[in-house]
Amino acid sequence: MAKMSFENHIMKQFDDELEEIRTRLMEMGGKVEQQVQNAVRAISEADSKLAEEVIIEEQVVDEMEVDIDTACILIIARRQPAASDLRLVMMVTKAINDLERIGDEAKKIANHAILLVEEGGSSKGYPEIRHIGASVSKMLANALDAFARFDADAAMSTIEEDKQIDLDYKTALRELVTYMMEDPRSISRVINVLWVVRSLERIGDHTKNLCEQIIFVVKGKDIRHK
Amino acid sequence: MSPAETPKAVKVVKKSKTAPKSKKAVAPKIAPVHNLDIGDHHVTVGEIFSDKPKMTMRNINVFYADKQAIHDVSIDIAENEVIAMIGPSGCGKSTFLRALNRMNDTVDGCRVEGDIRMDGEDLYAPKLDVVELRARVGMVFQKPNPFPKSIYDNVAYGPKIHGLADTRVDLDEIVENSLRKASLWEEVKERLHQPGTGLSGGQQQRLCIARAIAVSPEVILMDEPCSALDPIATARIEELIEELSQNFTIAIVTHSMQQAARVSHRTAYFHLGKLIEVNPTKQVFTMPEHPLTEAYITGRFG
Numbered sequence: 001m002a003k004m005s006f007e008n009h010i011m012k013q014f015d016d017e018l019e020e021i022r023t024r025l026m027e028m029g030g031k032v033e034q035q036v037q038n039a040v041r042a043i044s045e046a047d048s049k050l051a052e053e054v055i056i057e058e059q060v061v062d063e064m065e066v067d068i069d070t071a072c073i074l075i076i077a078r079r080q081p082a083a084s085d086l087r088l089v090m091m092v093t094k095a096i097n098d099l100e101r102i103g104d105e106a107k108k109i110a111n112h113a114i115l116l117v118e119e120g121g122s123s124k125g126y127p128e129i130r131h132i133g134a135s136v137s138k139m140l141a142n143a144l145d146a147f148a149r150f151d152a153d154a155a156m157s158t159i160e161e162d163k164q165i166d167l168d169y170k171t172a173l174r175e176l177v178t179y180m181m182e183d184p185r186s187i188s189r190v191i192n193v194l195w196v197v198r199s200l201e202r203i204g205d206h207t208k209n210l211c212e213q214i215i216f217v218v219k220g221k222d223i224r225h226k
Numbered sequence: 227m228s229p230a231e232t233p234k235a236v237k238v239v240k241k242s243k244t245a246p247k248s249k250k251a252v253a254p255k256i257a258p259v260h261n262l263d264i265g266d267h268h269v270t271v272g273e274i275f276s277d278k279p280k281m282t283m284r285n286i287n288v289f290y291a292d293k294q295a296i297h298d299v300s301i302d303i304a305e306n307e308v309i310a311m312i313g314p315s316g317c318g319k320s321t322f323l324r325a326l327n328r329m330n331d332t333v334d335g336c337r338v339e340g341d342i343r344m345d346g347e348d349l350y351a352p353k354l355d356v357v358e359l360r361a362r363v364g365m366v367f368q369k370p371n372p373f374p375k376s377i378y379d380n381v382a383y384g385p386k387i388h389g390l391a392d393t394r395v396d397l398d399e400i401v402e403n404s405l406r407k408a409s410l411w412e413e414v415k416e417r418l419h420q421p422g423t424g425l426s427g428g429q430q431q432r433l434c435i436a437r438a439i440a441v442s443p444e445v446i447l448m449d450e451p452c453s454a455l456d457p458i459a460t461a462r463i464e465e466l467i468e469e470l471s472q473n474f475t476i477a478i479v480t481h482s483m484q485q486a487a488r489v490s491h492r493t494a495y496f497h498l499g500k501l502i503e504v505n506p507t508k509q510v511f512t513m514p515e516h517p518l519t520e521a522y523i524t525g526r527f528g
Contacts, residue, residue: 009526010527
């Protein structure tokens with residue numbers, strides 16, 4: 001297996017172009033990671049101003065997606081990349097899609113944060129949000145790290161983290177259903193919490209996709225649906 | 227490359243430096259492939275052999291005087307397969323191709339060692355008729371080289387000397403069929419008796435292909451058949467290769483990696499006279515097995 005390196009093309013410009021989409025993907029990942037953290041914090045700290053910020057910043061993530069996508073199309077048109085270069089470009093076009101969807105989920109969480117702040121009252125369900133939110137943020141950070149280092153093993157162990165998140169999600173659901181049964185007046189509020197937990201679980205799934213794509217770049221193996 | 231793009235790239239690099247929250251991607255620094263010598267002990271990787279071989283080559287060494295151009299190459303070419311041979315200049319791919327129909331015999335000081343067989347028959351057997359061999363293993367060259375004769379005579383020449391046609395009607399039929407198979411018939415049927423050299427480059431190359439297939443070869447060797455042609459003529463030849471592979475086995479040497487990717491079923495990568503890798507084309511261009519193949523097809527040899 002050839003080691004991962006996107007340098008040393010005869011055409012230096014090609015190196016720069018690949019390095020550029022790589023760096024921009026990392027930037028987008030950093031931005032999305034921050035969005036998720038802020039959205040979760042907006043809920044636990046009842047900070048609707050922070051939530052508003054997340055909603056506005058979602059546009060930036062969208063723009064990043066479009067820009068990187070355009071850069072990838074240009075590389076394919078001009079360089080006809082092959083082998084590991086091709087795999088990198090294809091991976092980036094897919095990864096930005098997942099990152100953008102994570103951004104969407106963060107925005108949804110922020111919307112619910114505002115609703116929860118407006119309703120006020122108890123913070124039932126927040127520990128679950130904080131707990132799953134922390135696990136998901138960590139998983140996303142690990143995935144981006146694995147991408148920065150093209151580390152397939154790290155990507156593989158990050159995929160495993162999604163299993164725990166799915167379990168925690170199911171446990172949280174049961175918990176939230178109990179709250180609703182105990183106190184029917186809390187139903188609308190708990191449903192908001194439920195959507196947040198659902199969004200976090202989806203973020204875990206998108207992060208898992210990201211890891212699968214990293215493995216595809218490094219190993220050339222498609223491990224989706226396996 | 228378009229100079230208009232340069233400022234954009236520069237701008238983005240700046241942006242990434244100033245972006246506050248961005249994680250700087252740290253690519254692992256890996257030394258470029260400078261040491262291209264792969265040593266004496268070398269094993270070709272990939273799918274080298276075939277269950278249904280048309281031609282088998284075993285331990286081929288080719289020398290020009292005392293300089294060795296091909297080192298111990300073994301490979302099968304399967305029936306009705308299109309196999310592409312790629313590699314940097316001087317890697318021996320053309321030399322190897324020419325060994326397949328003994329074109330190297332005519333080169334002074336060139337010596338071929340090893341075992342080359344077609345359908346099990348030794349092509350270097352002393353009794354073998356080389357003229358007949360070259361009818362069975364036809365060749366198309368880099369530059370179109372029609373004879374200075376009419377279009378008709380260019381195609382009819384081979385069948386005539388090999389006695390493939392008894393009557394004028396038979397010959398007419400062979401000429402028409404060959405020109406049709408080479409997708410040239412519609413363009414030249416009104417002017418069959420005008421000189422072949424009056425055709426355009428792309429048409430001349432298709433005439434040479436028609437000439438090669440007129441003697442019903444089993445294998446067609448193509449040595450960079452499109453390097454003197456424009457993109458449209460190239461596309462026509464590539465389309466033709468696809469059609470011809472229904473009836474013939476084709477080995478093509480090309481400098482265009484995209485062409486190898488487009489037309490071939492298997493790709494063989496040569497490097498400094500050694501066969502590095504043979505694999506299905508779809509694998510070679512997405513996930514090559516050998517780092518040297520990867521370096522070559524991604525454009526990393528300096």
